[in-house]
Amino acid sequence: MKAATGMEHLHIISVLVENKSGVLARVAGLFSRRGFNIYSLAVAPTDDKRFSRITAVVDLDSAPLEQIIMQLDKLINVVSINELAPSDAIEAELLLATVKSDNDIRGQIIQLVGVFEGKIVDVGIASLTVMLAGHPSKLDDFEELIRPYGIVDIQRTGRVALSRL
Numbered sequence: 001m002k003a004a005t006g007m008e009h010l011h012i013i014s015v016l017v018e019n020k021s022g023v024l025a026r027v028a029g030l031f032s033r034r035g036f037n038i039y040s041l042a043v044a045p046t047d048d049k050r051f052s053r054i055t056a057v058v059d060l061d062s063a064p065l066e067q068i069i070m071q072l073d074k075l076i077n078v079v080s081i082n083e084l085a086p087s088d089a090i091e092a093e094l095l096l097a098t099v100k101s102d103n104d105i106r107g108q109i110i111q112l113v114g115v116f117e118g119k120i121v122d123v124g125i126a127s128l129t130v131m132l133a134g135h136p137s138k139l140d141d142f143e144e145l146i147r148p149y150g151i152v153d154i155q156r157t158g159r160v161a162l163s164r165l
Helices: 023-034 065-073 106-115 136-149
Strands: 010-018 038-045 051-059 078-084 089-100 119-123 127-134 151-156 160-163
Touching: 010 023, 010 065, 010 160, 023 038, 023 051, 023 065, 065 078, 078 160, 089 136, 106 119, 106 127, 106 136, 127 136, 136 151
Parallel strands: none
Antiparallel strands: 010 051, 010 078, 038 051, 089 127, 089 151, 089 160, 119 127
16 A cells, blocks of 8 residues: 555546537636645536637645635636545546667566556657556656656646546
8 A cells, every 4th residue: 555645635627618609717816816836737628619628637725615716606618616525436547658668678668558557659769658547647657667768758638538437
């Protein structure tokens, strides 16, 4: 079992909004104006093209959850807001990473990618670019294990989440 990661103060909020120009800017602006810290933010249209879902992972040390929800609820284009407790949510994230990999260690990295059910998406002379999707903690573990090989570049999407039914 992993030790506490300091993530206990983070909370997931799923916000259904009208899919209109400027809505994301208004939501992000609200967080900025109020001094609410966003740990991660992901947005995409839903199956109904009239709406988009914003998944925000917020730092509760910067503001109480109730205050964040109350402020979001005041925005005109917000349709609904759901607080997602980790036990009631299915979370996922995408990671792309370019890792140094000469011939001596390439096999080790490929094996590690396989163990984590990732995919090699590009092969260079001295590097591999890998893609991995899954729960954020899985990506954290993978990132920690590839770090000693030398991460050239890395990008993570931020969390997306849906409530369990």
